[in-house]
Amino acid sequence: MRRSSRLTEAERKLWDAFPTGRMVTFAPFxxxxxxxxxxxAPLDGHTWGPERTVRAEVIAKLLLGARETGTGTVPAVRLTGARITGPLEIVGGTVDHELVLHGCYLDDPVLMGGTxxxxxxxxxxxLPGFSGGGMRVAGHLSLSGSYVQGTVRxxxxxxxxxxxxxxxxxVAAEGDPAFYADAMVVDSVTHMRNADFSGAxxxxxxxxxxxxxxxxxxLRNPGEEALVADGLVVEDxxxxxxxxxxxxxxxxxxxRINGRFSLRGVVRSPDTTYALHASHIEAREFxxxxxxRIDGVVTLAHSTVGTLHDDVAxxxxxxxxxxxTYDRLRGHGFARRIEWVSRDPEGFRTQPYExxxxxxxxGGNDALARRTQLAKMRGLRGISGPRTRFWGRLLDATVGYGYRPWLAAVWFGALLVLGTVVFGLNPPxxxxxxxxxxxxxxxxxxxxxLPLSTFGQRDQFDPAGWTQGLAYGLIISGWILATALIAGATRVLRPS
Structure with a gap:
């Protein structure tokens, strides 16, 4: 197609530069x-005159092959400092040429759905928006440094x-997402460093x-979801x-993140169900x-992580x-982990303790493992019935549910000293x-x-008066300690 006489001077410059892909610069930028x-991004482009204004339809025609090109060159539309009027619309077409707009002001959205x-x-x-749903780009899309007053779809x-x-x-309109990319596929890097989104x-x-x-x-969407990425797959x-x-x-x-997920910034969402909703995820490193401190509720429920790096505080x-579930924990506050697993807002859960x-x-830290199991049993006691709670308190006080068997020795020793002194002063x-x-x-x-007499003293002497009550109490205490030791040992040896 020959150059149209209806082209403006600015458009003729672009028309002539297209076959070689030369950049047309209307103003230094x-x-x-x-x-x-x-x-x-320029915000005063609506004031630019015709000397730097190009109709979007001219750009579309060039991209769709309206201009004949020779061989030995790479045709492309490249503009700097231009005002683009009208919608740049290529829907469902095939474009064989690169489009580069730098420092330009677009009056209307770019529409490239299915292209x-x-x-x-x-x-x-x-620009006031970008719509490219279903487009296929043999290369990349860059909106770096641009100011979009609308949604990128x-x-x-x-x-x-x-x-x-x-x-x-x-900056999206109220209620609209800022960036809508469900089911998008990017075969190379997705780079949003230093971006600013008002909207989901x-x-x-x-x-x-x-x-x-x-x-x-x-990412700014207070009271709503700032990032919605259910089922997102990230390689690397x-x-x-x-x-x-x-x-x-x-x-x-x-x-699923087949690499490391890193969060070091600030997350504030106290008025949503969760501030960080990372349940059912898979990550090699998290x-x-x-x-x-994250402001709001966090969930990692039913997720699988290789290595979890964090700071409990x-x-x-x-x-x-x-x-x-996780294979490794890395970070500060190892001894504070028992408190860390007890923060579920819905109440006690056994799995985090286990x-x-x-x-x-x-990791070879048997002492902290026992403390964790003891904390789990105490948590279970809190949601049990009255009889189970009573028995649980007794087991806890005597043998620490079997995870502190030395407590039985302490009790035995204290009662042995008490009886030795009392019966020494008041012999039966x-x-x-x-x-x-x-x-x-x-x-x-x-x-x-002891449940069974060892030294033969119990059957040969009979306490009198108030010491008789002490003797009965010691007999009962001995049976309780023996029962607690057996129950505690069974609990330790049997998987919880």
Whole structure:
């Protein structure tokens, strides 16, 4: 197609530059020193005159092959500092050329749903939205540094060499998501470093094969879900570090991260069900060391983690760990883990204690494993009936449910001393004065405490007065200690 005489001077420049892919610069554009998201995108483009204005339909026609090109060159649309009027709409088409807009101002959204295209770069631009649901990009899509006043929609889209929203600012209309990418597939890195989203970021069922970078990003959707990524699959790592901020729930339910998940920023969502919803996930490593204590409820219920790196002090008071399994724990506060597994807002759960005790045992720390099992039994007692609670308290006081058998020795020793002193000062009378052996208060008390007489003193002497009550009490105490030892040993030897 020959160049149309109806093209403006600015459009003729683009038309002539297209066959060689030369950049057409209408005004110098340099990124300023402000590194905040979207800060360099022009906001005064609506005032630019016709000398730097290009209709979107001209760009669309060039991308769809309206301009004849020769051989030995790579045609492309490349513009800097232009105002684009009208919607840039290529829906369901096939584009064989690269589109590069830098420092441009777009009056209307970009519409590329279902399109098969090459690399698209809209960097440091201002635009009112991007719609690319189902598009196929043989290259990458970059909105880095741009200011989008609307929603970026790329659900079911596929990107071969990456998705770049580094330093992108997206402000969605109230109630709309800022980034909608359910079932998206990215075969290389998904880069959102320093991005700023006002509205939810949705990645339900997405697959990111080159990692997911959210370092220094800001996700703002207070009172709602800031990140919705149920069923997300990330190959390599997912990183939310630096001054990462989430105002709203981070929802990763059922996600699989075949590498490390890192959270080092700030998460605040006290008015949602969860601040961090990471139940039923799988991760090789799960590092959670936020800059401040997470504000809201956290759940890792029924998740499977290879190595859990954390700092116990940064977990919130309400923490669901029921069903969480891990191979290794790394971080501070190992001795505080018993309190860590007791924060379930729905009440006592046995599995977190058993998992922690198993990890202690595998690490050779038998003492902490016993303390954990003891804490579990005390927790069970709190949800038992009155009779079970009474028996539990007795077992706890005497032998620590079998995990502190030395307590029985302490009780036995204390009662032995008491009986030895009392019966030494108030000896019992002999049953058969002429035949009884010499009285020994120590042996006599020992016999009273044992279920079976050892020294023969118990049958030869009969206490009188108030010491008779003490003797009966020692006999009962001995039976209780013996029963508690047997019950405690059975509880330790039998799997809980």
């Amino acid at each position: 340099e990124s300023g020193p402000d590194c905040s998201a979207g800060a360099n 098969t295209t090459r690399t698209i770069r809209l960097t440091d631009c201002r 790329v659900a079911r889209a596929q990107f071969e060499t990456g998705l770049w929203l580094a330093g992108t600012k997206v 970021v949705r990645l339900v069922g997405a697959r990111l094969n080159g990692g997911f970078q959210l370092d220094h990003a800001k 790592s997912m990183s939310c570090t630096g001054d990462f901020l989430a105002l709203g729930c981070l929802r990763l339910r059922g996600s 590092l959670i060391k936020p800059a401040e 940064t977990w919130p008071d309400k923490l669901r760990l029921n069903g969480l 998992q922690l005790a198993d990890w202690y045992m595998r 009378r002999a049953v058969k004065p002429g035949e009884s052996p010499v009285f020994d208060s120590f042996a006599y008390t020992f016999d009273l405490l």
